[in-house]
Amino acid sequence: MDTSLDSPSATRGWPPPRWSRRSGWARNQPISQLMAQALQYPELISLAAGFVDNETLPVEKTRQALAELMDDPRLARAALQYGSTAGNPELRDRLRARLAHMDQKPELEQAIELDQVIVTAGSNQLLHLVAEALFDPGDVCLCAAPSYFVFLGTLANLGVHSVPVETDQDGLVPEALEHQLAHFQRSGQLERVKAVYLVSYFDNPAGITLPLKRREQVLEILRRWNRHQRIYLIEDGAYRLLRYYGEDVPSLRSLDESGQLVVWTDTFSKCFSPGVRVGWGVLPPELAQVVLDLKGNVDFGSPHFAQCVINQVLARGLLEPHVEVLRRAYRTKLEAMLQALEEHLGPLPGCRWIRPQGGLYVWLTLPPEVDTRPEGPLFHAAVERGVLYVPGHYCYPTHGGPVPHNTIRLSFGVQPPERIAQGVRLLAEAITEVL
Ligand SMILES: Cc1ncc(COP(=O)(O)O)c(C=O)c1O
Structure with a gap:
């Protein structure tokens, strides 16, 4: 079999490939990185990925x-x-x-x-x-x-x-x-x-x-x-x-x-x-x-x-009874997250969050000086402690208005209640460190 085209030398001297303009606009999207991170570091407590609860899958x-x-x-x-x-x-x-x-x-x-x-x-x-x-x-x-x-x-x-x-x-x-x-x-x-x-x-x-x-x-x-x-x-x-x-x-x-x-x-x-x-x-x-x-x-x-x-x-x-199962499971998880936030972030000045009535997410706003982006100190401090979150700036439209860098999306869908509580505690420790 002729494999000469597989070797890098076969294309040496060729001009670079020409991608579409649209492929350039697609660069640096966060979703694949976030999904991969969650799978790559199963030992981390991911409060980031928007996966659904594994245990209740039908x-x-x-x-x-x-x-x-x-x-x-x-x-x-x-x-x-x-x-x-x-x-x-x-x-x-x-x-x-x-x-x-x-x-x-x-x-x-x-x-x-x-x-x-x-x-x-x-x-x-x-x-x-x-x-x-x-x-x-x-x-x-x-x-x-x-x-x-x-x-x-x-x-x-x-x-x-x-x-x-x-x-x-x-x-x-x-x-x-x-x-x-x-x-x-x-x-x-x-x-x-x-x-x-x-x-x-x-x-x-x-x-x-x-x-x-x-x-x-x-x-x-x-x-x-x-x-x-x-x-x-x-x-x-x-x-x-x-x-x-x-x-x-x-x-x-x-x-x-x-x-x-x-x-x-x-x-x-x-x-x-x-x-x-x-x-x-x-x-x-x-x-x-x-x-x-x-x-x-x-x-x-x-x-x-x-x-x-x-x-x-x-x-x-079969859907309705399943949704009832989900409601019970997610409600327990949401309560675990809200309770942990109250306990660990409540005492920290300038931290606030929205209490949702459903869904899978809690939105957190930190003091303005805390930069939650992946290149900022909080993200590293959180990963070092073993917890992942979604930096909130990903969620802002790209054209117009200043984008806040002090927000976080937490997901309570995936982790069991104890890990949610532990993850929030670790996140609070990381925030305290960078504050
Ligand atoms: C707000 C919202 N819309 C749509 C979707 C798309 O879900 P799917 O393509 O799996 O139906 C999601 C998935 O996370 C979502 O959060």
């Missing part, structure tokens, strides 16, 4: 769903065959009904056409396709600051400017959204703004759920600005089912009477299994068509087998 329920699927040769063959670009129609029908049920709005089921429901390989794929459908390089997506950093990376990949909209303890501030839109209009650049992005339940990273009143205010603002030009609201509902306290709030999607404004994205990664990786969404009709055109050229359908498994899980009523 092994038995998946086995049951799989057995029922495989026991019926007709269903089994269909599951093992390619699906369609939009996804399994039976599953999409169920998903439409689910959204209407969650929002206690039965008429929504009739109002949503099946063509508007799209199933993807995780909701990240859907977020990516929506971004591809809407944005050209240089366009603007207004994002709650802080925001889900992987979506900020998706925007960066496409050359889109993510521009911050201020948030407070209740999430995105409606007046700040109005202010940003007015700013773009004054500078004659409104047409660059194509969408607003927010995680509406127990957001990643801050753990906040946008209250009903603000949902209505945000929609009122967008309805008004949509008279000038179309600006979509991308509502990421990834954590909606992971509620441990209080009552559910209607989705922005259900409050959008026109059905033309809000893009709803959701996933079974957090409430069932990220390994199965099924995401879904309900899109305004015209946008759905554009997304399907793009998706047809990408994969002409996400893995059908995974969709059939989820369809079986829903058909057999």
